[in-house]
Amino acid sequence: DTEVTQTPKHLVMGMTNKKSLKCEQHMGHRAMYWYKQKAKKPPELMFVYSYEKLSINESVPSRFSPECPNSSLLNLHLHALQPEDSALYLCASSRTYRGSKNIQYFGAGTRLSVL
């Protein structure tokens, strides 16, 4: 099973709303990632969690708040977003974050629209 599950598939929110994106994997992976992808662009890394600890934050605005409650679950909490934050948000996981040989497995993403 190489499945990474993301919910919801689509999300529309106002600039004053608070919402959360959820990502789940049951492959025993200990590294999990959040990416942001704008239309016709490659994914841009936002955060990396390794063994449930935040390892990388790519200077992401504080209105995005990641959380890794356990090794299988990754959340992205959203608050006071701007219209330019509208994008596809992809979650990925890999066996570990040590060693670049580890393949990242991606979810199908959440399409976020901020009104």
Added chain:
Amino acid sequence: AQTVTQSQPEMSVQEAETVTLSCTYDTSESDYYLFWYKQPPSRQMILVIRQEAYKQQNATENRFSVNFQKAAKSFSLKISDSQLGDAAMYFCAYGGERKSSGDKLTFGTGTRLAVRP
């Protein structure tokens, strides 16, 4: 910093024909990983093939193969017997040094492949 360049924004191939997607990259490392990912309209990024730079042999996965030219820093993807389901955006990615304590994927800008029936 590593960079990955895909010079073909769009490509088109007739069903059952062969197509090659180009990718070049820049790195000062000698032992690293390269990947091709496919993103169909369903949005999910799917690994197509992985190449380990220390291996001379080009990676192959069924109808997908790479032409890895380490000295030229070139990593092209060949799709044989193209099928309608191959239509997608293809991203070349540099995966970092093999012995790294942690590395990020550096993606190219992508090539959109259309398959004509």
